[in-house]
Amino acid sequence: MEISRRNLFKWAGFLGAGLALPKVVKAKVLTPKEKPLPYLDSEVYKPAVCKLCPALCMLQIRVVNGSPVGVAGMQGHPISQGAHCPKGGAILQDLYHPDRLRSPMRQTGPRDSGQWERISWDEAHQILHDKLFDLIRRGKPEALAMLAAPIRDIRHEIQKRFAQIFGTSNFWEWNWPLATGPLDAFKTMHGTSEGLFYDLANANLVVSFGWDWLQSFLSPVEAQRAFSLLRRARLERRTRMIQIEPRLSVTASKADEWISIKPDTEGVLALGVAHVLIQENLYDKNFIVQWASGFEEFKKLVLKEYEPQKVSEIVGIKTDQIFQIAHEMASIRPALAITCRTSRFNQIAVHSLNALVGSIGVKRGILATEAEKYQLTLPPLSIPKPKTEPIASLDGIPEAILAPSSSPIEILWMERVNPVFLSPQPAQWKKVMEKIPFIISFSSFLDESSQMADIVLPPHHSLEAWQYGFSPTLEGHGVISFAPPVIDPIYNTGDHGDFILGLAKSLGQRFASAFPWETFVESLQKAVKKAGADEPMKKGGWWEYQAEIANIASTIKTGSKKIKLASEALTSVVEGAQDPSHPLRLYIHVPMAYSFGEGAHLPYLHSLAGAHLGEQWETWVEIHPYTAKRLGIADKQEIWVESLAAKIKARARLYEGIREDTVSVPFGLGHTALGRYARGIGSNPGELLSSEMDVSGQIAWQRARVKVYGA
Ligand code: SF4
Numbered sequence: 150m151e152i153s154r155r156n157l158f159k160w161a162g163f164l165g166a167g168l169a170l171p172k173v174v175k176a177k178v179l180t181p182k183e184k185p186l187p188y189l190d191s192e193v194y195k196p197a198v199c200k201l202c203p204a205l206c207m208l209q210i211r212v213v214n215g216s217p218v219g220v221a222g223m224q225g226h227p228i229s230q231g232a233h234c235p236k237g238g239a240i241l242q243d244l245y246h247p248d249r250l251r252s253p254m255r256q257t258g259p260r261d262s263g264q265w266e267r268i269s270w271d272e273a274h275q276i277l278h279d280k281l282f283d284l285i286r287r288g289k290p291e292a293l294a295m296l297a298a299p300i301r302d303i304r305h306e307i308q309k310r311f312a313q314i315f316g317t318s319n320f321w322e323w324n325w326p327l328a329t330g331p332l333d334a335f336k337t338m339h340g341t342s343e344g345l346f347y348d349l350a351n352a353n354l355v356v357s358f359g360w361d362w363l364q365s366f367l368s369p370v371e372a373q374r375a376f377s378l379l380r381r382a383r384l385e386r387r388t389r390m391i392q393i394e395p396r397l398s399v400t401a402s403k404a405d406e407w408i409s410i411k412p413d414t415e416g417v418l419a420l421g422v423a424h425v426l427i428q429e430n431l432y433d434k435n436f437i438v439q440w441a442s443g444f445e446e447f448k449k450l451v452l453k454e455y456e457p458q459k460v461s462e463i464v465g466i467k468t469d470q471i472f473q474i475a476h477e478m479a480s481i482r483p484a485l486a487i488t489c490r491t492s493r494f495n496q497i498a499v500h501s502l503n504a505l506v507g508s509i510g511v512k513r514g515i516l517a518t519e520a521e522k523y524q525l526t527l528p529p530l531s532i533p534k535p536k537t538e539p540i541a542s543l544d545g546i547p548e549a550i551l552a553p554s555s556s557p558i559e560i561l562w563m564e565r566v567n568p569v570f571l572s573p574q575p576a577q578w579k580k581v582m583e584k585i586p587f588i589i590s591f592s593s594f595l596d597e598s599s600q601m602a603d604i605v606l607p608p609h610h611s612l613e614a615w616q617y618g619f620s621p622t623l624e625g626h627g628v629i630s631f632a633p634p635v636i637d638p639i640y641n642t643g644d645h646g647d648f649i650l651g652l653a654k655s656l657g658q659r660f661a662s663a664f665p666w667e668t669f670v671e672s673l674q675k676a677v678k679k680a681g682a683d684e685p686m687k688k689g690g691w692w693e694y695q696a697e698i699a700n701i702a703s704t705i706k707t708g709s710k711k712i713k714l715a716s717e718a719l720t721s722v723v724e725g726a727q728d729p730s731h732p733l734r735l736y737i738h739v740p741m742a743y744s745f746g747e748g749a750h751l752p753y754l755h756s757l758a759g760a761h762l763g764e765q766w767e768t769w770v771e772i773h774p775y776t777a778k779r780l781g782i783a784d785k786q787e788i789w790v791e792s793l794a795a796k797i798k799a800r801a802r803l804y805e806g807i808r809e810d811t812v813s814v815p816f817g818l819g820h821t822a823l824g825r826y827a828r829g830i831g832s833n834p835g836e837l838l839s840s841e842m843d844v845s846g847q848i849a850w851q852r853a854r855v856k857v858y859g860a
Contacts, residue, residue: 190214196223196632196689198616201236201243202745203300204228204368205618205628207691208237210635217241217612217635222370227628227693228620234369235742239751243610244639246750248824249593250607251640260583261600270643273604278655280560280587281315285656290316291537292559296323296566301619303673304646306527307664308564311649314663318535319558321543323566325745326490326850327737327816328365334488334496338504338713340706344517344699347487349375350623351513354481356391356474358415358499359851360489361398365744371623376403378623389481391474393418395736396771396813397806399761408474409808412736413851414464415488416498418471420719421460423451423498425475426505432479433507440701440712441504447714454720465810483508485515491850497718504712510701517704518625520696525617525629525676530663544848547577556584563590564645565608569597570820571746573838573848574794591645594750596823608645613638615670617677627696631677632689644669731792731854733776736813737834743817746835749827750820758815762802768831770857771804771813780857787860790814790832792853794839797832798860812857 195217197208206229211219220240222232229237243249253273258264284292295312297305299322312320324332335342349355349362366372379388380403392404393415401407410418426432427448437444461468478484486502488495508514540557541549550556561582568578575597582588582601590602599605608614612635619629646669653660666672677683707713739746742754749755756765770790772782782788784803789796790812799814807813819833837853 194221195635197240197612197635198618198630198632199229199233199237199240200300200611200616200618201240201747202234202368203620204370205300205302205620205630206233206237206368206370207630207632207689208233208240210612212635215636217244226630226691227622227626228368228630229370230374232370232373234373235754235757236369236748236751239748239753240612242751242753243593244612246594246824248595248750249610249640250595250605251642253607253641253643254605256603256605260603261579263600265605268604270606270641270648273606274648274651274655276604277589278652281652281656284559285315289559291319291535291540292557293317293562294319294321294540294558294560295562296321296564296568298322298565299324300565301524302617303525303527303676304644304669307646307649307669307672310527310530310532310663311653311660313532313535314653314660316535318537318539321539321546323543323568323571324490325367325571326848327739328367328744329490330367331488331490331496331500333490333493334500337493337497337715337718338500338707339704340708340713341704344519344521344625345704346516346518346621346623346625347485348513348516348625349485349487350378352379352388352485353386353513354389354391354477354484355379356393356478356484356486356502357400357404358393358419358486358488358495359395359410359412359491360487361392361394361396361400361738362487362489363400363403364398364741365489365739368620369741369744375623389477391477393474395734395808395811396738397804398738399741401806408466408470410464410466411808412734412811413492413495413849416492416495416719417455417460418464418466418474419486419495419498419502420451420455421457421464421471422475422478423447423501423505424455424457424460425472426479426502427451429475429479431475432505436507436509437504440509440705441714442707442709442711443714443716446716447501447719450716450719465808478502478506482506483511483514485513492852493718497715501714501719504714509712510704515704516625517699517701518621518627518696519699520621520625520627520694521619523627523629523692523694523696524619525673525680527672527676528679532663547581550581550584551577556581556586559586561585561588563588563592563598563602565591565593567592567596567598567747567823569601570823570833570835573835573850575833575835591648593642594822594824597821600822606645606648607640607642609634609638609642612636613642614644615673617673621696622693625696625698627694628691629694630691646672728793728854731856732810733855733857734808734811735790735792735834735837735853735855736807736811736851737816738813739816743815746817749817749830750824752826755826755830758817762804764800764802766830768797768799768814768818768834769802770799771807772801772857773807773809773811774803774805776809776812777801777803782857782859788857789860790834790837790855790857792837792839792855794853795836797834797836799832801857812855 818831
């Protein structure tokens with residue numbers, strides 16, 4: 150029974166009358182069936198740092214009688230600015246989730262058997278200590294691999310330092326390709342991706358090649374802020390947005406123009422645009438002469454292979470539209486061409502346009518910030534470089550481990566990553582894990598990858614432990630945010646930083662002297678003190694550093710000191726293989742609720758993911774009404790989506806916002822683990838992908854061909 154103010158008055162009157170009721174009726178009617186709400190003894194608002202994505206917004210948590218009950222954005226915080234995204238709004242569901250792990254666990258049956266026993270933190274420590282010590286004794290430090298979430302804080306640094314001291318170069322950050330900018334293009338063309346960012350908030354023209362950035366930007370809060378600045382902040386100059394994408398996404402629906410191309414052809418289109426810019430002498434010659442290398446080879450390739458008529462057939466738009474994009478990019482200066490990290494070919498082709506129109510190193514274009522240097526760091530340590538090179542790139546790990554007869558990795562240490570779900574062909578990663586002798590996972594839930602671990606250690610929730618994090622703002626300024634624990638840990642969870650410090654002490658003097666702190670908090674306090682910033686640390690708060698925006702020269706770390714127009718990475722990709730038995734293209738989209746493929750364990754996020762079609766709690770396939778009619782598929786019918794690799798079941802939804810030759814499936818559902826609200830709900834389109842790589846050795850996320858038919 151809910152006790153509202155109105156009910157209370159009603160009951161007050163009834164209670165008066167009730168004095169005359171028989172005793173048995175009094176007992177039934179007047180004895181509350183549920184406990185009344187407790188008195189509001191205390192109500193406080195506590196600061197917190199949200200760690201559900203790398204944006205690291207600060208929140209205010211409403212704590213009533215010692216329990217967190219409400220969430221709001223922190224007023225004035227440079228990232229959250231009083232707001233939070235839906236994921237931040239679900240942080241209490243994450244905290245109170247009934248399937249959160251409550252204690253360290255050891256798998257007692259075969260991997261993925263689901264047979265677990267609780268163990269103590271000391272036992273977990275001893276098991277890992279013995280395994281690591283064995284590698285040290287055998288002189289095989291490179292047999293330890295670490296996979297970490299890309300959150301910039303001191304725990305992350307502690308983990309990285311541990312890998313360095315151990316002597317392994319097999320430390321990878323698990324980035325989310327569909328939600329990250331074109332880091333590979335930046336690295337190839339600038340020799341570094343450090344500090345480079347799109348000046349989205351000030352742009353004049355944003356041409357987005359296949360990035361639904363309003364949904365899947367690394368920081369959803371920043372994306373929304375950028376959009377409001379683009380649209381409402383300057384009455385005298387309205388930013389023009391062109392969205393190039395196979396599907397009418399949220400960004401496409403808000404853009405001035407939506408150009409619907411075939412999936413995975415963004416790079417081809419970009420080179421068609423480059424063709425027009427060069428052919429019509431519309432490119433920025435001064436910029437190219439001063440700042441770019443490899444232009445002649447690039448020009449030769451583009452003029453020979455990417456003629457607009459040919460490109461229009463490959464990408465599926467009119468030739469005129471290619472000229473139009475080129476003319477707009479040449480006339481609205483500086484034009485900003487943006488893309489996400491789906492394929493290195495696409496990234497490099499798109500970023501080449503920024504070089505051609507001279508948008509690099511200028512306001513409203515691509516800038517570089519020195520904000521990173523304001524991060525709090527551990528004191529520097531001279532650590533010799535590991536003797537061996539990493540076994541592979543992140544995408545190359547499956548091949549590197551599956552190809553040899555025994556795995557070169559003997560211990561895999563995962564920290565809040567789930568490759569068995571978050572990679573194309575999850576089954577492939579499962580095989581990888583089967584081959585690795587020992588796996589440890591720091592995770593709050595038994596997700597697909599933790600199910601394959603030998604030991605799972607649950608970290609404190611971000612509201613239960615000291616938090617520090619660094620994140621840059623849209624404008625390239627640095628923000629460091631702190632918060633003390635909002636509450637004491639509810640369960641027998643632990644601190645990842647403390648666990649590593651304890652291990653280091655037990656592994657010998659070399660390790661112990663690299664980690665001279667008793668606890669993670671002590672290391673944080675020292676870093677804070679060194680930065681002269683004790684005050685915010687005491688009660689939670691932040692600093693914003695007005696970082697210098699680097700000049701163009703400092704964005705380039707190539708040997709030639711010029712931005713490399715990398716033709717060799719662009720030569721061979723023109724069109725994916727045709728397959729008449731799988732005539733449709735698959736386009737995977739990423740709703741904000743699941744933008745990193747995570748979030749399906751939180752009911753609130755389920756209810757938001759497919760709002761445009763009224764879909765929730767299941768996987769749907771967007772299919773054009775003409776295509777559906779041709780194939781005899783009705784709206785809301787259950788269908789199979791089948792590729793050469795696998796087939797998944799989903800609900801057909803007729804949607805005019807998808808190309809007739811393409812179907813689109815959201816990414817984030819289809820878990821086989823991750824708790825009661827995720828397990829068995831929907832299907833994972835990642836299973837439909839092959840392990841096909843693009844020319845650069847990067848997995849092609851949008852290249853699958855499928856057929857669909859009634860289930
Ligand atoms: S943008 Fe990221 S850090 Fe901010 S509230 Fe959302 S999930 Fe949390």
